Amino acid sequence: MRIRLDPDRCQGHARCFGLSPELFDVDDYGYSSLNFEGEVPTELEEKARLAIANCPEYAIEEVE
Numbered sequence: 001m002r003i004r005l006d007p008d009r010c011q012g013h014a015r016c017f018g019l020s021p022e023l024f025d026v027d028d029y030g031y032s033s034l035n036f037e038g039e040v041p042t043e044l045e046e047k048a049r050l051a052i053a054n055c056p057e058y059a060i061e062e063v064e
C-alpha cells in the first residue's frame, strides 16, 4: 500500500497525525506530511486507512 498527502489540500488540522502518528509528521501550524517513503508498513495499513477516512480535506489518498 502507498499513500500520498497533497500539501495544497492540507488545511493543518493535524487530525491524521493525531490518529496515526507513526505515519505523519506535523509542523508548528498543524500541517502534516508523510514521515516515510515508499510502502506503508503492513502493520500500519489500517492506520493509513483511518487517516484517509478522517481527513476532512481529502488530502490523503491511496495510490497504486
Ligand code: SF4
Pocket (backbone or CB within 6 Å): 005, 009, 010, 011, 012, 013, 014, 015, 016, 017, 030, 031, 032, 054, 055, 056, 057, 058, 059, 060
Ligand atoms: S487531516 Fe488532512 S487536512 Fe488535516 S493535517 Fe492531515 S492531511 Fe492535512
